[in-house]
Structures are given as structure tokens and as C-alpha cells.
Amino acid sequence: MAHLPFHDEHAPLYSLGQVAEMLQVQQAYLRRLDQHDVVSPSRTTGGQRRYSQRDIMTVQHVTRMADQGMTLTAIRRILELERELAELRTELDTARARLAELE
DNA sequence: ATTCTCACA
């Protein structure tokens, strides 16, 4: 079931203005997230930001945390830890799968 | 018409 190339969540599609519009946030805010390495979208050859659907989900997540009063540096750390947690969970799953084969 | 960076309040 890989009808992929049409909605690839990592495809850099949306401009800064489009994302700001659909998320109802300021363009300057998105640029700051990039500055602080919280959400860093890819760039076109001309240097313009292009957000993927994934990037946009992350921005929403970040915005929820920021609304709760967290600083951008704190949020950057949290995202880092969340990625690490996700990675460890998949490793745990494969480890469990191997154990199951031994039974 | 849009987006970029940078500087300032």
C-alpha cells in the first residue's frame, strides 16, 4: 500500500506565508523557530523556506508548548528528547521481536 | 507579489 509520492509528509511544499496563514501565526514567529533550530524547514535554491506537512505538525506541537509558557530553548530540548524516545521505542520493538523468535 | 535578513523598540 505505498501510494506515496502524492502525499509524502516530508515533501517540502508550503511557503512561509501559506503556513503562517493556515496556522494563524505570524511569519516572524516561524522565522524565529527556524533561527532557534526548533523547526527548520528546507530551503529552495533561492533560499526560501519550504515546509513539509511534518514540519507543519511540529509547528503546531511547538505552538501548544509555547502557549503553555515554555521557552524556545526548552522546546528545542523537548523535541530532541521526543525524537530520542521514539527511536528507543522502535529499537525496543525490534529487540522484543528477536526475543520472540527465540521462543 | 513574496520572502529574505537584520535592526530596533
Next chain:
DNA sequence: TGTGAGAA
């Protein structure tokens, strides 16, 4: 955090 100037 938001705004505006000036370049691209």
C-alpha cells in the same frame, strides 16, 4: 515578540 526597511 512584533514591525518595518531594504535587498533579492
